[in-house]
Amino acid sequence: MPRYFTDEHEWIDVEGDSATVGITDYAQEQLGDIVFVELPDVGAMLDKGGDAAVVESVKAASDVYSPITGEVTEANGSLEDEPALVNSSPEEDGWFFRMTVGDKAEFEGLMDDKAYKAFVDNL
Amino acid sequence: MSDNDTLEDEMPLGTLPLDAWHRAQGARMVPFAGYEMPIQYEGIVAEHEWTRSSAGLFDVSHMGQLLLSGEGLDAAVEAILPIDLSTLKLGRQRYSLLLDDNGGVLDDLMVSRWPDNLYFVVNGATKYDDIGYLREHLPDEITLHHMEDHALLALQGPKAADALARHVTGEYTLADLTFMRFGRFEMAGHVVTIARAGYTGEDGFEISLPAEAAEEVARMLCAEPEVKPVGLGARDSLRLEAGLPLYGHDLSPEISPIEAGLIFGINKRRRTEGGFMGAERICREIAEGTSRKCVGLTIEGRMPAREGADVYAGDTKVGTVTSGGFSPTLGAPIAMAYVDSEHAANGTALECEVRKKRLPATVSPMPFVPHQYYRGN
Numbered sequence: 001m002p003r004y005f006t007d008e009h010e011w012i013d014v015e016g017d018s019a020t021v022g023i024t025d026y027a028q029e030q031l032g033d034i035v036f037v038e039l040p041d042v043g044a045m046l047d048k049g050g051d052a053a054v055v056e057s058v059k060a061a062s063d064v065y066s067p068i069t070g071e072v073t074e075a076n077g078s079l080e081d082e083p084a085l086v087n088s089s090p091e092e093d094g095w096f097f098r099m100t101v102g103d104k105a106e107f108e109g110l111m112d113d114k115a116y117k118a119f120v121d122n123l
Numbered sequence: 124m125s126d127n128d129t130l131e132d133e134m135p136l137g138t139l140p141l142d143a144w145h146r147a148q149g150a151r152m153v154p155f156a157g158y159e160m161p162i163q164y165e166g167i168v169a170e171h172e173w174t175r176s177s178a179g180l181f182d183v184s185h186m187g188q189l190l191l192s193g194e195g196l197d198a199a200v201e202a203i204l205p206i207d208l209s210t211l212k213l214g215r216q217r218y219s220l221l222l223d224d225n226g227g228v229l230d231d232l233m234v235s236r237w238p239d240n241l242y243f244v245v246n247g248a249t250k251y252d253d254i255g256y257l258r259e260h261l262p263d264e265i266t267l268h269h270m271e272d273h274a275l276l277a278l279q280g281p282k283a284a285d286a287l288a289r290h291v292t293g294e295y296t297l298a299d300l301t302f303m304r305f306g307r308f309e310m311a312g313h314v315v316t317i318a319r320a321g322y323t324g325e326d327g328f329e330i331s332l333p334a335e336a337a338e339e340v341a342r343m344l345c346a347e348p349e350v351k352p353v354g355l356g357a358r359d360s361l362r363l364e365a366g367l368p369l370y371g372h373d374l375s376p377e378i379s380p381i382e383a384g385l386i387f388g389i390n391k392r393r394r395t396e397g398g399f400m401g402a403e404r405i406c407r408e409i410a411e412g413t414s415r416k417c418v419g420l421t422i423e424g425r426m427p428a429r430e431g432a433d434v435y436a437g438d439t440k441v442g443t444v445t446s447g448g449f450s451p452t453l454g455a456p457i458a459m460a461y462v463d464s465e466h467a468a469n470g471t472a473l474e475c476e477v478r479k480k481r482l483p484a485t486v487s488p489m490p491f492v493p494h495q496y497y498r499g500n
Contacts, residue, residue: 032163033166035449035456038478059162059359
């Protein structure tokens, strides 16, 4: 199951025509203590690079963008009760939402694990 | 993802005496008030909770420390500030306001009476404007000295006194130093001035000391088991819980201190006598009231309403949030807002609009978390 990364620090796991999206460990580290996550509604149509979710840390609100175009099929209900999951398990239990994969060509501009690591090391 | 925070103007940033020490402690440095300053070390919530339960050391050396002296000093200062200096005794500190001639707030500050002079602590972001304004309005006989060679450290929290007492010698003990008093002490061979005051709502101290002593004192205090360094992030969440306004957010030239609920900053004699900058408007507002007021809001749910969020009563916009965030102590969002006075009574149900959603909010008394000032045994 390939995982891609955006330069806005989202990750996306692809499984056939479905994908799971979250923010990276680097992102949660930068944000600090997360107190609330506003997730998209199921059925919402997201555009690649468009607003998808909002993460509220103690100090600020930050936008999370959709890595690809598609329709939201599920939002992670666990984050409602436990937004700190994004801090403790950003790349697993703290996932944000699942979506359909509209156009596989959109993965081409994203980074793989190695490229993202190099990207973060240069920040 | 991306931060919605706006970056400060791109200006060359200054460094403070403890810059290297902060970095060695693992601080994340951000531009603030023209300096690179630590926003956090281990994390805002952990630092916030540490300060409420133990003691946090804050570097507030960005703030302006001013020393005023000269013939006719009290009268000259009273011609500007709404303070009654006849009741400010030696060794006492008082909150005051720097107002423009329309009564708008240019800054809020602490005024202390030292043996031969008055000592001001003003906000970092406004200090150069304050100095210019004071010099313009003070007579030539008054000397204003900007103590740029001094650092300012705040030690705040229920265990601050225990930790500090181990390192302080002086004519009297820290127990004699009650809230809003200050005195000269010695720490690690340096003469320092310690005020029992702060910006967290906790018991605590503000230590003015020579810049070259700052690192030694910071290291010494953080070696105490009760003390950890705390950054600006927690300083903001702590002061919001304590209901203390932040200049540039809850106070500005567009806001009068009466609207802000800071009437205690207009000392009693001055309310009737006037004779300070902005007195006409201030005295009128004291008599007639204001059309809007600063209130505390507690917000339902977990989504914070931040600065700039509109406040509604039904369909009518009645105000704006000036500071808002998540209270680690209460586990809920809280905010300060200016609202029309008819909606300012405690218990009034209002709504904050955040990203087109309406969040139920209730006007609530401040502080949100009770103050723990030390007023003596």
